[in-house]
Amino acid sequence: MEETKFTPQTWPNHAEQATAEGKNKFVGIWIFICSDIVLFASVFATYLSLRNKGPAGMEFTTQSLFELPLAFVMTMLLLTSSLTSVYAMYHMKNYNIKGVITWMAITVLLGLGFLGLEIYEFYHYVHIGFGYTQSAFSSAFFTLVGTHGLHVIIGLVWITCLIVRNAKRGLNLYNAPKFYAASIYWHFIDVVWVFIFTVVYLMGVLG
Amino acid sequence: MGHHTEVQAKTKAQYEYDRHHNAVHMKKQVVNFAIMIFLTFLAFAVVVADFSPYLIKPFILLLAGIQVVLQLYSFMHMDDKNGHHIGVISTYVWSGAMIIFPVFLAFVTVVWW
Numbered sequence: 001m002e003e004t005k006f007t008p009q010t011w012p013n014h015a016e017q018a019t020a021e022g023k024n025k026f027v028g029i030w031i032f033i034c035s036d037i038v039l040f041a042s043v044f045a046t047y048l049s050l051r052n053k054g055p056a057g058m059e060f061t062t063q064s065l066f067e068l069p070l071a072f073v074m075t076m077l078l079l080t081s082s083l084t085s086v087y088a089m090y091h092m093k094n095y096n097i098k099g100v101i102t103w104m105a106i107t108v109l110l111g112l113g114f115l116g117l118e119i120y121e122f123y124h125y126v127h128i129g130f131g132y133t134q135s136a137f138s139s140a141f142f143t144l145v146g147t148h149g150l151h152v153i154i155g156l157v158w159i160t161c162l163i164v165r166n167a168k169r170g171l172n173l174y175n176a177p178k179f180y181a182a183s184i185y186w187h188f189i190d191v192v193w194v195f196i197f198t199v200v201y202l203m204g205v206l207g
Numbered sequence: 208m209g210h211h212t213e214v215q216a217k218t219k220a221q222y223e224y225d226r227h228h229n230a231v232h233m234k235k236q237v238v239n240f241a242i243m244i245f246l247t248f249l250a251f252a253v254v255v256a257d258f259s260p261y262l263i264k265p266f267i268l269l270l271a272g273i274q275v276v277l278q279l280y281s282f283m284h285m286d287d288k289n290g291h292h293i294g295v296i297s298t299y300v301w302s303g304a305m306i307i308f309p310v311f312l313a314f315v316t317v318v319w320w
Contacts (some may be wrong), residue, residue: 004214007216008222009216010217014289017290023292037304038307039308041308041311042307044311045310045313045314048315049314058231068251068254076244079247082282083237086233086236086282090232094226106217113307115210129290138245187278187282188283191278193231194271194278194304197247197273198250199268199271200269202227202254203264204249206260206264
């Protein structure tokens with residue numbers, strides 16, 4: 001493989017799309033995201049039609065279940081992790097691998113915080129009797145929010161692998177597109193969460 | 208697949224210009240982030256403030272829409288004219304969203320239990 005050693009002076013402006021592979025990765029991650037939009041649109045539609053619906057176990061409703069402070073903290077964690085991955089891409093543009101690794105690591109930590117709260121939330125619901133099979137509402141809720149949570153887990157594993165693999169390697173035109181694609185994917189997770197906190201939690205509290 | 212490209216050293220002026228450009232771009236991103244935080248606060252605040260749901264629901268959906276467009280165009284670089292096939296990508300994203308919307312609408316209005 002090529003062993004070009006770059007310096008900040010020779011690092012190209014669009015390093016993440018300087019090679020054919022980089023260009024393909026950029027288009028590829030977007031095609032994946034478009035199909036993911038369709039997946040999430042389906043689980044959102046399912047949730048909205050089965051929200052607060054039985055056939056049995058109607059003691060739980062969106063208004064009695066959801067706690068806004070928890071949803072707010074989760075939203076802030078995920079939104080901030082979106083900014084920290086923008087910082088990582090800023091350092092990638094300046095050919096600063098330390099900056100990339102540091103900010104990606106902060107992104108992972110914030111993501112872990114979000115995931116921890118989500119696990120706590122799910123555990124709490126199951127504990128009070130609102131399990132996956134409890135009603136049509138509960139299945140739709142766990143499928144929607146759980147699919148998003150699964151995306152968060154995949155993103156965390158992905159970014160952690162990138163950090164471990166590339167920390168000592170330095171930036172090159174081979175791994176720059178990988179970081180770039182991972183950051184776009186991570187922003188997409190935040191995009192989906194914007195709709196979840198609005199449609200599930202805020203509109204759920206309104207009833 | 209090739210990872211190879213011509214290695215060209217930038218002139219000092221070009222290098223400094225690019226660094227400056229990157230820093231300015233990053234500042235813009237922080238401003239966009241501040242707007243997103245503000246929109247989120249606003250959405251939670253109007254719900255807590257207990258206005259009429261008929262008023263709040265369209266309002267917070269609008270806020271979510273604005274925030275998503277901000278994410279797509281700033282953080283996810285859909286505003287980047289140099290992005291490879293960015294025109295195709297943005298057509299694909301928006302036409303995909305428009306195709307799935309009637310399906311979504313059908314679910315929400317036609318399905319009941």
